[in-house]
Amino acid sequence: MRFSALAVLAAAFAGATNALPVIEKRGNSTASDDLGLSSVQGLNVTYSSTYNASLPNVVIFATGGTIAGSSSSNTDTTGYQAGVVGVAALVQSVPELLGIANVVGSQISNIGSQDMNATIVLKMAKLANEILCSEGSNVDGLVITHGTDTAEETLYFNGPANLLQAVTLAGNPDARDRGAMIVLNDRIGSAYYTIKTNANTLETFRALEQGYLGMFLSSKAVFYYPPVQPTFKKTFDITNVTSLPMVDVLYGHQDFDYLLIRAAVADGAKGIVIAGTGAGSQTTPSMPDIDALIAKGFPVVASSKVNVGAVVPDNDKSSFIRSGFLNPVKSRMQLQLALACGYSLSEIRSSFEDVLYNYLH
Template sequence: MLLRPALFLFLSVLASSSPVFSAPTGPPAPHHFLHPRDGPHYNSSLPNITVLATGGTIAGSAGSNTDLTGYKAGQIGIQILIDAVPEIQNISNVQGVQVANVDSSGITPEILLNLTAQAQMALDDPHCQGIVITHGTDTLEESAFFLDLTLRSEKPIVIVGSMRPATGLSADGPLNLLEAITLAADPRAVGRGTMVVLNDRITSAFYATKTNANWLDTFKAVEQGDLGSFIDAKPNFFYSPAVPVGYHFFNVSQSTSLPKVDIVFGYQALDPEMARSAVGKGAEGLVLAGVGAGGWTSAGLDEIHELIREHGTQVVLSSRTMGGFVKTNGTGNIYGSQDLNPQKARIMLQLALNAGYDSNELTKLFSFSE
């Protein structure tokens, strides 16, 4: 395929001369989709897709096309990435919106709330058939889960990233972006919630997780399976649209910040004071990435119960393992994460605290499979 060498040269030159993008400040501007007068490539017979960009490896650049780890994320603007894949013009009319351009470890609650607001505006636009969000892979599953729980629309919502920078040899970003836009434009993708697309896989954002730090085939729902895959860059679904058990919508349209929730990692002879330190620094909730099915040391549990008595801290027990089930045992202010890993349990607890959930409501929320 001739696209790859030309793409590297094109992006290398642009990356070296283009400014670094940062997240816009202030409230998002009203969303209006493309009309024929807005560009020479508009095709009234094609669906309209909005691409909301946040940066990440898919927008990363390096000085060498073989430098696949020492690159800098969030260096290339979304319009450059779209223009570098001309095949997109045969799929849809695309409008790119630069929400942020950061490494995904730099995603903040403020960026997430702004992203959610802009995404909802795009989805509410009657001229828009679906949206795509570009994102770094390191925390993609957190943002994807957040968006799945905070966006309300039957239109396709697709979040996409890459494991190799845009300037890398055999970069995976161009094909991933093409497939994500193709999926967002496909009527069969309606009603499937937020979906994650990488390496020809279509996975539910509710369950998708990054399983390897380096491999292209990293995002999977290990136990639940994929929703579908791509064959010749066209989506092939395995199931009819369905809502994940435990799905819950949270309205954050009036939120300007989110409660602080920290994750504490479990291991042999862990320091019980770690949890107290987190609460002392403002954490309203804690997620314990426990051993096995949410196990925690006796001394650590004593400290947790003290924090609950002193501060009313809300605590979710999860597991540091790749998968597994953690039950809610009925103890006040302590809940099992069910099938949610620690990072997804943190998002769920954060949104619930933001909505003002009390202990009874949290017990119901974290007992969805029981």
């Protein structure tokens, strides 16, 4: 089982109707029954369309967030309430979905994305692997609807179109072997590289250095490149992982010292990511504590609060771990997974540094 299944993150929805908490079945033969999903343990099926053998099969994991938000105004980008609309209502708001895919919806959660946590992420990862990767699976793709505040960690406005495009992409054979993708505003991005770049504007999710994978034209996905996985992506076997350890992100700044580091360790952190200045630089007063932790086998990863660019590995393997192209929150997620899988300090360092180091040396 690998934490690398296809996931397409759709975006926001305003002026929506109230949540529908019960399963919605259309017709006698439903997609969840025909695909055998009703028997998947832990999968809370709350919506299932009529099964059509000529259409691709797509599962939607609804988590809440901005796409499940409601507002008194259909142009409100600041005053909406996130996480109040259920997956059935989302599908019903985009009736075109039923002409492009057999849709099965599961209400994983209905929360604002600021409350997304490791328990929900692990649950989705394991369900996604079982649904997509199990022997004989007939599911072509998975869509995860997610709020924008923390989508780049799991992983808007104009929500119905985004949801339609996400389902279209998930059922498209040309989308295979590209890893997890994010669909926003007619753009297709790699979830590995895409970040949120603005708190308020519509076109906020971008990979500023790496660019987009493709776009939508006339409701059709157009890719710029053949299928390829992100160069630096690391996969982890989470079969036996039941929880993710605490990892704190500390924000670097002038006069940053050892006190925050010591407080994080004392509070139970099993690893630390420092959003350093520039290309991950650390202040001189903090270095003795960082080096002492590394010497004890405690992982300290240096990323950059700039969010774009690389923290480059060097020959010094006795100091902090360099994050490469991962920003602080994505570095945190990778460190959590590595720790949960029992990686040693040297294995953690390798997972972050080796590929980029080999390019440069």
